[in-house]
Amino acid sequence: MRKIALVNQKGGVGMTTTAVNLSAAIARLDRKVLLVDLDPQSNATISLGVLPHEQKENTSTSYALLNGAPFNPLKLSENLHLVPSSIDLAGAEMELTSAIGRETILRDALADITGYDFMILDCSPSLGLLSVNSLTTATEVIVPLQCEFLALHGISLLIKTVELVKKRLNPALSITGVIPCMYDVRKGLARDVVVEIEKHFGDKVTKTKIRSNVRLAEAPSHGKSIFDYAPDSYGAEDYMALAREVVGIEMIQKTSVSPYVPSSVYTPSPVVTVVPAPAPEPNSADKVMAEVLPDNLPVPEPIAADVPLIETPAPAAEPAPETVVEMVPDPISQDLAPDGLVEFIELIPLEIEDLPSNSP
Numbered sequence: 001m002r003k004i005a006l007v008n009q010k011g012g013v014g015m016t017t018t019a020v021n022l023s024a025a026i027a028r029l030d031r032k033v034l035l036v037d038l039d040p041q042s043n044a045t046i047s048l049g050v051l052p053h054e055q056k057e058n059t060s061t062s063y064a065l066l067n068g069a070p071f072n073p074l075k076l077s078e079n080l081h082l083v084p085s086s087i088d089l090a091g092a093e094m095e096l097t098s099a100i101g102r103e104t105i106l107r108d109a110l111a112d113i114t115g116y117d118f119m120i121l122d123c124s125p126s127l128g129l130l131s132v133n134s135l136t137t138a139t140e141v142i143v144p145l146q147c148e149f150l151a152l153h154g155i156s157l158l159i160k161t162v163e164l165v166k167k168r169l170n171p172a173l174s175i176t177g178v179i180p181c182m183y184d185v186r187k188g189l190a191r192d193v194v195v196e197i198e199k200h201f202g203d204k205v206t207k208t209k210i211r212s213n214v215r216l217a218e219a220p221s222h223g224k225s226i227f228d229y230a231p232d233s234y235g236a237e238d239y240m241a242l243a244r245e246v247v248g249i250e251m252i253q254k255t256s257v258s259p260y261v262p263s264s265v266y267t268p269s270p271v272v273t274v275v276p277a278p279a280p281e282p283n284s285a286d287k288v289m290a291e292v293l294p295d296n297l298p299v300p301e302p303i304a305a306d307v308p309l310i311e312t313p314a315p316a317a318e319p320a321p322e323t324v325v326e327m328v329p330d331p332i333s334q335d336l337a338p339d340g341l342v343e344f345i346e347l348i349p350l351e352i353e354d355l356p357s358n359s360p
Contacts, residue, residue: 045084
């Protein structure tokens with residue numbers, strides 16, 4: 001069983017939203033999931049339609065488990081069970097302060113639980129004793145991170161806390177994923193934040209980025225996961241892709257060969273034996289035609305040699321010779337002799353009215 005703690009000491013980064021919808025998505029991938037709400041505000045519990053004051057008496061809350069109560073979770077579906085939170089958990093920090101082995105009480109309470117593929121711990125937005133208990137219980141840490149500048153400041157303190165718990169209390173603990181949440185590709189700041197966390201965490205940053213989506217914000221008010229409230233939304237698409245990525249990490253760690261395929265939907269392919277088809281028999285019509293046609297058919301006469309098979313086109317007519325037209329020089333533009341000038345003047349008709357008058 002994989003035990004994953006969702007931790008971030010900064011609130012409002014999408015931690016509870018990720019815990020609820022990631023658990024619901026993995027459950028839809030035919031995996032049994034136990035979601036443990038360790039937040040005194042009971043946000044994950046309320047988001048799944050369970051009100052703290054309406055819980056059944058025999059249901060084991062996270063506070064009851066810390067006090068040694070038997071394990072009896074709420075069965076939300078066949079593959080998704082919930083250990084709800086309650087208002088009593090608000091005083092657990094003070095009670096754990098004086099308890100012996102206070103950092104490992106939750107691990108001891110959940111040690112004998114079996115029958116699940118995933119245990120997801122939704123922690124409160126702090127690094128108090130409840131969060132430390134979840135880190136000692138889990139073997140993996142996934143950090144939901146808001147794509148804003150201030151979200152980068154608290155990540156260094158979280159890394160130091162994880163390293164300290166790993167060194168002193170839980171050697172198997174490691175950060176296996178960082179999830180960019182509330183991602184808006186239109187904002188340059190969001191892209192810059194992703195670049196910065198990829199520089200530090202490398203391939204631990206999930207390929208799936210949870211985009212900002214109104215349906216994700218509306219789903220808790222209806223007491224439903226995003227898959228029950230808006231299955232066709234971008235939020236449902238992103239969390240299903242994230243679930244496949246998280247489940248894929250599990251398969252790589254175990255086999256490193258084939259991708260994850262749920263056992264309930266796997267059906268072996270039937271064995272198909274290919275039998276060659278028999279050669280086709282001659283057509284009966286061909287047999288009849290062969291019997292009807294005689295063997296001594298007359299041979300057609302050859303075509304006469306002097307009859308052209310292809311009609312030869314007539315030769316093209318020769319083009320007519322070009323007629324050279326000699327240009328007659330313009331008499332005005334030439335230097336005329338005196339006689340020619342007289343002849344030219346005689347050609348011009350004159351009117352008597354045009355002649356100059358000698359009368360005074």
